[in-house]
Amino acid sequence: MAAAAAGLASIWRLSHRLRPLQVISFPVLQLHMSRIAMGGSQKDFEMAVNQVKRLKNEPGNEVKLKLYALYKQATEGPCNMPKPGMFDFINKAKWDSWNALGNLSKETARQNYVELVSNLSASEPSSPGKPGAGRKQAGYDTLVVTSEDGITKIMFNRPTKKNALNHQMYQELMAALEAAGKDDSAITVITGNGDYYSSGNDLNNFTDSLQDDIEKSAQNAAILLRNFVGCFIDFPKPLIAMVNGPAVGIPVTLLGLFDIIYASDRATFHTPFSHLGQSPEGCSSYMFPKIMGSAKAAEMLIFGKKITAKEACAQGLVTEVFPDSTFQKEVWTRLKVYAKLPPNAMRISKQLIRNMEKEKLHAINSEECRVLQSRWQSEECANAVMNFLSRKAKL
């Protein structure tokens, strides 16, 4: 998979090396990008091709394949290459992606390409005009934290690891939430960089626990988890999740503690705890049945059923779903308006809602951590983690 990713990266670079870079000033670029978002002339298309080379955020393989396919369709029309052999993984992925566009017209492909690039550049940290895009805060390696227009944005930033949460990321998230709770922003947004929202707990976190003092490691992990989830229970301001792609494990369970959850239609929600020999956390053992009813919650939390964004919305876990192509633009536009509401009123309302159950949630969090502490020392859990780390199993 790593080789495939490296291969895709080089193909990506090659397939986009078309023309020399044009130097475009930001205001001009902004003007063009807003025109680009509306339509997609040949000139807009060429600008978008150039813009792709300047993206700072790694878009992830799925998006790269989409861009590749749209580019080929826009310039050459329907897929005209012979299908690569089944072990030629990279070319097969590219071929599948291009071929999936069928008879889409060159013009529509050009427009879709331009729109996709416009959305990608809107989510760039340095992109002008985007809420939360400015003033990148120092001190974070695994996150990008920015504050602007009354919005603090905390972005998981390990895209090559599907934004899996390693120990450092847990610590940095706690620090970022602590700071965001006290800063002068009105709302806080959590999202992911790349094609995933987050693939959950970094399974390498367990390698410690599989060494000598398993009991002590499990105890330390339970303390870390309890403190981490506690930060979400106590967070004093409106907390919004922008679920930009698939989510697995703890980033899903925590959603029950957010105030609003907006999801791309590409997002999926998966809590495979039984598969991993583990049990629910993030207060989901209480919040999920409360949100979606016990039967639907059991399907997710006990049987690990993966649900789509549309299903999550129908079950009340997600507030609203947006087409992936307009997700960034639509959500940021809306949040920018919300962030202008009187901040104290929003804060007080949030606390009124939360305070009813705060004590209960802390008790549930402690109990979930207690149970997990023992699960982490079980053979079921050790086998599941070893299977993933030795590349024998993937969800």
Ligand SMILES: CCCCC/C=C/CC(=O)SCCNC(=O)CCNC(=O)[C@H](O)C(C)(C)COP(=O)(O)OP(=O)(O)OC[C@H]1O[C@@H](n2cnc3c(N)ncnc32)[C@H](O)[C@@H]1OP(=O)(O)O
């Ligand atoms: C303090 C402790 C608190 C504990 C709290 C408990 C929380 C419970 C959970 O969160 S349970 C959920 C755990 N997550 C998983 O089991 C997901 C495991 N990952 C996968 O199954 C797959 O990676 C995938 C389905 C998410 C994505 O598959 P895909 O084929 O698209 O991509 P790759 O597998 O090639 O992934 C790219 C690289 O990212 C690494 N990676 C992805 N997820 C994790 C992860 N959770 N932990 C560690 N590493 C992860 C993957 O290994 C690849 O790395 P490589 O390029 O170096 O090989």
